[in-house]
Amino acid sequence: MADIETAPADFDDGADAQIRDCLNPANPQSFFLYAGAGSGKTRSLKNALDAFREDHGTAFRRSGKKIAVITYTNAAANEIAERVGEDPVFPISTIHSFCWKHIGTYHSDIQAWLLATLPVDLAELHEKQARGRAGTKAALDRERAIASITRRLEWLRTPRRFTYNPNGDNFGQDSLSHSEVLKITAAFIENKPSMQAVLVNKYPFLLIDESQDTNKGLLEAFFALAASNKGMFAVGLFGDMMQRIFLDGHPELERLVPEDWARPVKRLNHRSPQRVIALGNVLRAPIDHQSQVAREDSDVGLVRLFVASSSTPDKPAFERQVQERMAEFCGDPDWRDQAGVKALTLEHHMAASRYGFLEMFQALDRDSRLSTGLRTGEMAGLRLFTERVAPLVAAAQANNAFAVMAHLRATSPLLKRSAIAERSIADDPLQPIRAGVDALLGLDTESPDATFLTVLQCVAEHGLFEIPAALQPFVADEPKADAAAPEPTSEDAESNEEEAVAEASPESLEAWRAFLETPYHQTVPFAEYVSDRGPFGTHQGVKGLEFDRVLVILDDSDARGFLFSYDKLFEAKPLSGTDRKHLADGTEGGITRTRRLLYVTCTRAQKSLALVAYSEDPDTLVASALRNGWFEVHEIERF
Numbered sequence: 001m002a003d004i005e006t007a008p009a010d011f012d013d014g015a016d017a018q019i020r021d022c023l024n025p026a027n028p029q030s031f032f033l034y035a036g037a038g039s040g041k042t043r044s045l046k047n048a049l050d051a052f053r054e055d056h057g058t059a060f061r062r063s064g065k066k067i068a069v070i071t072y073t074n075a076a077a078n079e080i081a082e083r084v085g086e087d088p089v090f091p092i093s094t095i096h097s098f099c100w101k102h103i104g105t106y107h108s109d110i111q112a113w114l115l116a117t118l119p120v121d122l123a124e125l126h127e128k129q130a131r132g133r134a135g136t137k138a139a140l141d142r143e144r145a146i147a148s149i150t151r152r153l154e155w156l157r158t159p160r161r162f163t164y165n166p167n168g169d170n171f172g173q174d175s176l177s178h179s180e181v182l183k184i185t186a187a188f189i190e191n192k193p194s195m196q197a198v199l200v201n202k203y204p205f206l207l208i209d210e211s212q213d214t215n216k217g218l219l220e221a222f223f224a225l226a227a228s229n230k231g232m233f234a235v236g237l238f239g240d241m242m243q244r245i246f247l248d249g250h251p252e253l254e255r256l257v258p259e260d261w262a263r264p265v266k267r268l269n270h271r272s273p274q275r276v277i278a279l280g281n282v283l284r285a286p287i288d289h290q291s292q293v294a295r296e297d298s299d300v301g302l303v304r305l306f307v308a309s310s311s312t313p314d315k316p317a318f319e320r321q322v323q324e325r326m327a328e329f330c331g332d333p334d335w336r337d338q339a340g341v342k343a344l345t346l347e348h349h350m351a352a353s354r355y356g357f358l359e360m361f362q363a364l365d366r367d368s369r370l371s372t373g374l375r376t377g378e379m380a381g382l383r384l385f386t387e388r389v390a391p392l393v394a395a396a397q398a399n400n401a402f403a404v405m406a407h408l409r410a411t412s413p414l415l416k417r418s419a420i421a422e423r424s425i426a427d428d429p430l431q432p433i434r435a436g437v438d439a440l441l442g443l444d445t446e447s448p449d450a451t452f453l454t455v456l457q458c459v460a461e462h463g464l465f466e467i468p469a470a471l472q473p474f475v476a477d478e479p480k481a482d483a484a485a486p487e488p489t490s491e492d493a494e495s496n497e498e499e500a501v502a503e504a505s506p507e508s509l510e511a512w513r514a515f516l517e518t519p520y521h522q523t524v525p526f527a528e529y530v531s532d533r534g535p536f537g538t539h540q541g542v543k544g545l546e547f548d549r550v551l552v553i554l555d556d557s558d559a560r561g562f563l564f565s566y567d568k569l570f571e572a573k574p575l576s577g578t579d580r581k582h583l584a585d586g587t588e589g590g591i592t593r594t595r596r597l598l599y600v601t602c603t604r605a606q607k608s609l610a611l612v613a614y615s616e617d618p619d620t621l622v623a624s625a626l627r628n629g630w631f632e633v634h635e636i637e638r639f
């Protein structure tokens with residue numbers, strides 16, 4: 001193994017002190033903290049906020065000023081909120097909700113922006129269409145896009161209002177897409193003095209975590225805002241260019257950061273054992289030569305590469321065998337336990353097939369309009385099963401009458417005060433509930449024969465829960481007489497009405513129909529997966545997270561996208577001319593992207609790390625892993 005330096009735990013404490021100085025309201029100073037995996041960037045963000053609260057919290061609270069903290073995902077926002085504690089001085093949000101919050105009331109300006117931008121997009125599409133070959137899939141897509149923009153422009157001829165859901169899919173003429181919201185915000189920050197004044201006066205500091213993946217145009221707008229408001233407004237960026245995995249991020253960020261920004265440095269990895277840090281260092285070396293040091297009190301740790309053919313017939317069985325080997329190598333029985341290991345696949349469907357929710361996932365995935373809601377699990381049509389039915393069935397099966405009633409009281413229209421009052425005094429008020437729960441339990445929901453449709457019909461027949469709009473076409477018209485008139489529960493009221501309409505659009509009916517015919521028992525693994533509680537995750541989704549034991553599954557043959565290729569990264573497949581050109585020019589290409597993704601996944605490990613590589617050419621892959629110094633002979637098992 002490559003030698004690795006070690007250092008005491010307080011090695012990088014100077015960086016936090018430097019950030020504390022930057023967050024001085026009398027003289028705001030922008031900074032750029034870019035450091036490797038596990039170096040404690042999120043920790044530094046938390047420390048910065050704690051220190052600020054101590055130094056200036058009271059004065060800020062009194063003057064109504066705030067530090068805006070922006071992260072990439074809801075999960076990251078929640079985690080920071082949990083670590084820092086709720087504090088109105090530090091509103092924490094995702095970039096999309098931050099943007100929408102600030103542009104959401106400017107309807108006429110949004111309309112003007114669309115009216116100026118859409119014709120440019122349209123002209124570009126027409127030009128491409130004229131140059132491109134007719135009849136190809138791309139030409140058909142362009143034709144559809146042209147028709148849709150033309151319809152939207154027509155619709156924009158009268159004053160309109162706009163909607164947007166930061167967490168879901170947005171379709172419908174009045175709804176803005178995720179990328180539109182980011183672009184509009186960037187344009188407003190650059191051109192609207194009122195927007196600039198609001199941001200600068202309200203948020204003298206704007207801190208962005210995972211900024212390597214923050215939208216390029218928006219970052220440039222923040223840079224410009226900081227440059228023209230020196231001494232009043234500062235931006236603090238936390239991130240790691242090596243962990244940039246979304247195409248939206250700014251590839252040139254490091255170069256763009258102005259000379260006068262502070263650049264605190266962190267080199268110590270607090271997360272991983274020495275062997276994992278060394279692997280991260282060699283993966284990273286060709287990109288920026290940043291190498292990390294390990295903590296003096298860190299373990300040596302263990303990594304292994306298991307190589308098999310991409311035609312391996314039963315991959316999950318092979319992976320179980322790998323876990324068994326890891327348990328032996330590490331003397332760590334938790335490697336045998338599915339719950340003790342985080343297995344990372346490149347794409348969701350690979351996790352779905354291993355974790356047992358492939359059929360339901362594929363049924364909905366056929367409709368690209370549902371794709372975000374499916375991946376976050378936030379669609380009302382899914383939440384009926386994951387958040388209403390599944391917890392009820394679990395509580396009832398555990399004979400936990402208290403939990404059953406608590407859940408129904410919070411979620412069921414049958415237990416609404418108005419519904420109970422409507423029943424006559426002579427009635428047993430709980431009888432309809434008991435009948436509904438008994439009917440649900442009688443379905444044998446563990447059996448593959450119980451479909452989502454069977455469960456849905458039972459729920460509808462007994463009026464146990466409200467039926468979301470997307471699923472209403474599949475249930476009988478008349479709800480049971482006992483069921484209360486639809487009266488949204490508080491949580492339903494929160495759910496975005498627009499989203500519900502979009503989910504229920506006629507085009508999506510086919511996907512919902514196919515979904516309803518799949519086995520209901522896939523609900524629980526699906527729910528665990530989307531909430532990140534399960535043993536699987538995706539390579540992209542685990543950014544910022546950490547796990548004791550990590551199993552990274554590399555398998556191009558099972559992947560559907562074309563953005564990544566592990567076989568090419570490991571030199572087991574010839575590079576294309578484009579790949580070679582990107583590498584020679586040092587520009588963004590598939591190989592570099594794959595290398596960064598591999599860096600992200602490997603550096604999640606806190607104790608030990610196994611990579612399973614399914615390859616078209618396993619021997620070449622092994623040779624390359626050795627030649628590049630990524631692994632040593634005794635660390636590789638070839639099957």
Ligand SMILES: Nc1ncnc2c1ncn2[C@@H]1O[C@H](COP(=O)(O)OP(=O)(O)OP(=O)(O)O)[C@@H](O)[C@H]1O
Nearest residue numbers: 036037038039040041042043240270271543544545
């Ligand atoms: N100074 C420190 N002392 C002890 N533990 C630390 C320190 N800094 C960070 N850690 C721990 O190291 C781990 C990684 O920290 P953190 O998640 O903040 O790193 P990061 O740089 O944001 O990582 P990544 O870029 O990989 O997501 C966490 O478990 C954190 O609690």
